[in-house]
Amino acid sequence: xxxxxxxxxxxxxxxxxxxxxxxxxxxxxxxxxxxxxxxxxxxxxxxxxxxxxxxxxxxxxxxxxxxxxxxxxxxxxxxxxxxxxxxxxxxxxxxxxxxxxxxxxxxxxxxxxxxxxxxxxxxxxxxxxxxxxxxxxxxxxxxxxxxxxxxxxxxxxxxxxxxxxxxxxxxxxxxxxxxxxxxxxxxxxxxxxxxxxxxxxxxxxxxxxxxxxxxxxxxxxxxxxxxxxxxxxxxxxxxxxxxxxxxxxxxxxxxxxxxxxxxxxxxxxxxxxxxx
Numbered sequence: 579x580x581x582x583x584x585x586x587x588x589x590x591x592x593x594x595x596x597x598x599x600x601x602x603x604x605x606x607x608x609x610x611x612x613x614x615x616x617x618x619x620x621x622x623x624x625x626x627x628x629x630x631x632x633x634x635x636x637x638x639x640x641x642x643x644x645x646x647x648x649x650x651x652x653x654x655x656x657x658x659x660x661x662x663x664x665x666x667x668x669x670x671x672x673x674x675x676x677x678x679x680x681x682x683x684x685x686x687x688x689x690x691x692x693x694x695x696x697x698x699x700x701x702x703x704x705x706x707x708x709x710x711x712x713x714x715x716x717x718x719x720x721x722x723x724x725x726x727x728x729x730x731x732x733x734x735x736x737x738x739x740x741x742x743x744x745x746x747x748x749x750x751x752x753x754x755x756x757x758x759x760x761x762x763x764x765x766x767x768x769x770x771x772x773x774x775x776x777x778x779x780x781x782x783x784x785x786x787x788x789x790x791x792x793x794x795x796x797x798x799x800x801x802x803x804x805x806x807x808x809x810x811x812x813x814x815x816x817x818x819x820x821x822x823x824x825x826x827x828x829x830x831x832x833x834x835x836x837x838x839x840x841x842x843x844x845x846x847x848x849x850x851x852x853x854x
Contacts, residue, residue: 623854647686
């Protein structure tokens with residue numbers, strides 16, 4: 579039975595971190611496994627510290643030529659251990675929440691190190707290959723082909739990039755999501771994400787590692803009703819690897835569930851979490 583949720587706003591224990599190989603000086607990012615604004619709201623409503631993490635080759639994290647789920651899982655493990663966060667924040671086990679590629683990273687970590695994971699939330703992604711339904715390769719090509727003259731204002735640059743992406747990325751909300759990666763440095767515009775590494779490892783990103791031992795903890799697979807990434811065809815593999823999984827879909831949401839249906843998304847997440 580779902581409990582009623584009244585959102586609270588106030589002081590949050592929300593922390594943002596880069597993740598990945600040492601080195602690199604990328605500017606602070608806007609994207610993470612969980613949006614920072616959502617993280618703050620979750621922290622306020624649970625009374626727990628929430629960490630938002632930029633995956634390698636994304637946001638403020640360093641760029642690396644290697645981009646596999648095993649590597650990204652190790653990045654998060656190193657964040658929790660090498661930086662001493664488990665001690666300074668009192669963390670012994672984490673509740674992992676990840677969207678799309680971040681969801682596959684979270685699943686990989688839960689399957690590799692279930693001792694570190696109390697619960698798992700995978701947002702609009704299943705532990706299967708997403709190649710048949712993904713148009714991501716075309717999106718990367720479109721992003722690579724964007725040309726923006728130097729010296730434009732940020733609003734003009736975003737508008738121009740939006741127009742160039744439109745023929746391939748037809749959904750406005752998806753274009754806006756991609757455009758959060760457009761950054762300006764000394765009058766020149768570029769993509770914050772490492773498109774070359776992503777292109778090189780696109781097969782790894784679209785697929786999912788092979789695992790035989792299931793994750794024994796509670797898991798929520800939260801999809802959008804208008805998205806193909808958590809479908810009934812995926813349920814057997816979800817149940818095999820996550821036998822305590824609950825699968826839910828938010829009506830009217832697409833792939834970016836937390837953007838399309840913000841309140842419904844937060845309510846579903848909070849209902850899955852243990853009471854504060």
